[in-house]
Amino acid sequence: MVTLISSINGIKNYCSFNSTKLYQRVFIKRTSSSNTKIPDVKRIRNFSIVAHVDHGKSTLADRLLEITGVIKPGTEHAQVLDQLQVERERGITVKAVTASLNYTHNNEQYLLNLIDTPGHVDFANEVVRSVSACQGVIMLVDANEGVQAQTVAVHSLAKRNNLLIIPTLNKVDLPRANPDKVKSQLKTVFDIDPATVLSISAKKGWGVEELLQAVITRIPPPIVKLDDHFKAHIIDTWHDKYRGVLCLAYIHSGKVRIGQTVKWRSGSKQHTVKFLALLRPQEEPIEEAGAGQVIMVGCGPKGGGSVGDQLLSIDCADTGDAITVAPVRHMVYAGVFPADQSQHTQLSDAIKKLALNDSAVSVTPDSSPALGQGWRVGFLGLLHLDVFTQRLLQEYKAEAILTAPSVPYKIKVKGSKIIKQYKGEEVIITNPLQLPDANNIAEYYEPLVIGTIITPVEYIGAVTSLCIDRRGTPLPSNAVDDRMTMLQYILPLSEVVVDFHDTLKSITSGFASFDYQDYGFHPSPLIRMDILLNGVLVEELSTIVHVSRLEYNARRLTEKLKEMIPRQMVQVAVQAVVGGKVYARETIKAYRKDVTAKLYGGDVTRRKKLLKQQAEGKKKMRSVANIKIPRNTFIDVLKK
Numbered sequence: 001m002v003t004l005i006s007s008i009n010g011i012k013n014y015c016s017f018n019s020t021k022l023y024q025r026v027f028i029k030r031t032s033s034s035n036t037k038i039p040d041v042k043r044i045r046n047f048s049i050v051a052h053v054d055h056g057k058s059t060l061a062d063r064l065l066e067i068t069g070v071i072k073p074g075t076e077h078a079q080v081l082d083q084l085q086v087e088r089e090r091g092i093t094v095k096a097v098t099a100s101l102n103y104t105h106n107n108e109q110y111l112l113n114l115i116d117t118p119g120h121v122d123f124a125n126e127v128v129r130s131v132s133a134c135q136g137v138i139m140l141v142d143a144n145e146g147v148q149a150q151t152v153a154v155h156s157l158a159k160r161n162n163l164l165i166i167p168t169l170n171k172v173d174l175p176r177a178n179p180d181k182v183k184s185q186l187k188t189v190f191d192i193d194p195a196t197v198l199s200i201s202a203k204k205g206w207g208v209e210e211l212l213q214a215v216i217t218r219i220p221p222p223i224v225k226l227d228d229h230f231k232a233h234i235i236d237t238w239h240d241k242y243r244g245v246l247c248l249a250y251i252h253s254g255k256v257r258i259g260q261t262v263k264w265r266s267g268s269k270q271h272t273v274k275f276l277a278l279l280r281p282q283e284e285p286i287e288e289a290g291a292g293q294v295i296m297v298g299c300g301p302k303g304g305g306s307v308g309d310q311l312l313s314i315d316c317a318d319t320g321d322a323i324t325v326a327p328v329r330h331m332v333y334a335g336v337f338p339a340d341q342s343q344h345t346q347l348s349d350a351i352k353k354l355a356l357n358d359s360a361v362s363v364t365p366d367s368s369p370a371l372g373q374g375w376r377v378g379f380l381g382l383l384h385l386d387v388f389t390q391r392l393l394q395e396y397k398a399e400a401i402l403t404a405p406s407v408p409y410k411i412k413v414k415g416s417k418i419i420k421q422y423k424g425e426e427v428i429i430t431n432p433l434q435l436p437d438a439n440n441i442a443e444y445y446e447p448l449v450i451g452t453i454i455t456p457v458e459y460i461g462a463v464t465s466l467c468i469d470r471r472g473t474p475l476p477s478n479a480v481d482d483r484m485t486m487l488q489y490i491l492p493l494s495e496v497v498v499d500f501h502d503t504l505k506s507i508t509s510g511f512a513s514f515d516y517q518d519y520g521f522h523p524s525p526l527i528r529m530d531i532l533l534n535g536v537l538v539e540e541l542s543t544i545v546h547v548s549r550l551e552y553n554a555r556r557l558t559e560k561l562k563e564m565i566p567r568q569m570v571q572v573a574v575q576a577v578v579g580g581k582v583y584a585r586e587t588i589k590a591y592r593k594d595v596t597a598k599l600y601g602g603d604v605t606r607r608k609k610l611l612k613q614q615a616e617g618k619k620k621m622r623s624v625a626n627i628k629i630p631r632n633t634f635i636d637v638l639k640k
């Protein structure tokens with residue numbers, strides 16, 4: 001438990017956060033205070049902190065919370081905005097969380113809405129959503145590490161969204177910090193004037209007050225109309241046991257009050273606003289809020305709300321010009337199954353709730369002869385997948401089995417019957433089993449990304465070999481300074497998602513950084529490879545591979561299966577085939593595994609117990625042509 005102490009209008013409020021339960025914010029008793037007053041738009045600043053992983057966003061957010069009186073200076077409330085257990089354990093930010101802070105500058109009271117954003121590439125859509133409510137960003141760069149791949153990504157995101165950038169060097173307290181060098185990197189890579197760069201130590205609090213002043217003087221207030229119809233855009237949602245869906249909303253125009261009748265843009269039903277609050281980051285209930293503010297709003301258990309939707313006053317007819325956030329593109333898919341079918345309902349419930357909070361996942365029902373009824377879930381990347389399963393377990397106590405991740409492909413089908421069957425010519429394939437016969441496929445497409453790598457010059461050779469080996473196409477490279485270079489490659493997503501980042505880190509002793517952005521689907525010579533056991537197709541093991549990888553993958557998969565499938569009563573032929581042609585074959589010799597052999601028939605009860613255990617184990621196996629395959633095989637064999 002973390003205890004927060006906040007000072008609201010001179011009254012000290014004590015509030016507890018349970019870090020294991022996201023957003024179950026303690027509902028503070030309504031105080032008869034002036035906080036119901038709608039702030040003057042000119043005194044609102046909505047901003048975000050963006051940076052490469054570990055450059056200090058959360059630490060800076062803590063300092064800002066201290067300076068504005070939300071937490072006591074020097075207390076052990078590190079990383080208040082990282083509320084998820086997984087965030088604290090992994091030291092990464094997953095969800096964007098908001099804090100509305102009061103700050104006085106030149107005797108004027110300002111409302112600063114700070115939106116903490118995740119740093120990892122997998123959570124880029126959370127970043128996009130949070131910046132959609134901002135007018136400026138603090139771009140933090142570690143004064144020791146310098147510009148990294150993700151700094152390039154967040155800078156271009158801010159530019160694309162016309163946000164004012166406050167370039168800020170962090171960790172200047174470190175003995176090896178070299179602010180001048182990093183300033184010249186910023187000039188070379190982004191053409192940032194060194195005179196505009198601030199230097200701070202988020203850890204020690206140095207320069208943070210000046211940074212807050214820069215937020216007020218450099219970032220413009222939101223441009224909104226207070227006297228127009230109420231219109232708000234939902235940037236996040238979460239579920240509350242008692243109050244239903246609660247939303248984080250940015251108000252574009254007009255005002256909203258408790259008790260007001262509203263509607264969702266996506267529906268025609270009317271709802272009543274039941275909950276309104278500022279997040280500081282704990283809830284501070286308010287009666288009314290106005291354009292330019294970022295607030296929490298809820299319409300009760302049946303009131304609904306989803307990310308990207310708009311909440312409107314009932315007389316609001318104009319709904320066309322809100323911020324549109326690009327739809328989420330799922331980069332990685334995996335099958336999610338209950339460890340035991342009896343836990344299906346519980347897991348289903350947990351997935352539903354988590355999907356509401358983590359709107360970036362896509363969930364569709366799936367079933368497999370080996371793993372039973374489950375779901376095919378789309379993720380933004382592997383870390384996202386990992387975090388999702390960890391949250392299922394930690395926050396909802398739901399244990400899930402995950403199949404090996406794969407990327408989506410696209411095909412163009414031919415033949416009027418097939419086009420009708422697939423409801424169109426172009427089809428996204430998230431599971432190789434969805435592929436029609438090869439004769440009906442006119443073209444295959446695979447997803448590509450533009451990968452940005454910033455590496456010390458001495459590793460250029462190793463990084464280039466890695467990228468070429470992963471079927472990369474080089475783009476022009478740029479020097480960051482005399483020691484670091486920025487390389488860019490067009491890479492197939494399938495070659496990136498599994499272990500590219502880890503391999504890159506290991507070949508560069510951890511010095512290179514990597515980020516990627518979607519480059520869309522492009523034609524590619526792909527093929528479906530099947531696995532046969534004694535001539536019988538095992539559906540779950542079919543994969544889509546690039547023709548240049550066919551022989552290698554065929555050998556690797558058959559060898560791995562030979563290792564993973566226990567010997568059977570009969571000899572088993574493991575074959576990797578494409579359209580009837582065998583590309584690799586392994587043989588598992590016949591053998592009867594007698595678990596009681598070592599007991600010499602001595603202790604009958606022990607012998608019986610072991611035989612029973614063996615029988616139980618067999619129940620957990622999938623049987624193909626009388627061959628028993630352990631369930632784990634289906635989960636592990638496709639992993640690298």
Ligand SMILES: Nc1nc2c(ncn2[C@@H]2O[C@H](COP(=O)(O)OP(=O)(O)OP(=O)(O)O)[C@@H](O)[C@H]2O)c(=O)[nH]1
Pocket residue numbers: 051052053054055056057058059060091092093118119120170171172173174200201202203204
């Ligand atoms: N010496 C020093 N260390 C700092 C400073 N700011 C942050 N750190 C440390 O750097 C590490 C990363 O800081 P975080 O605030 O977690 O970084 P982050 O950018 O929020 O990380 P993500 O949420 O994963 O993107 C932590 O160990 C901090 O204590 C600083 O000014 N000086």
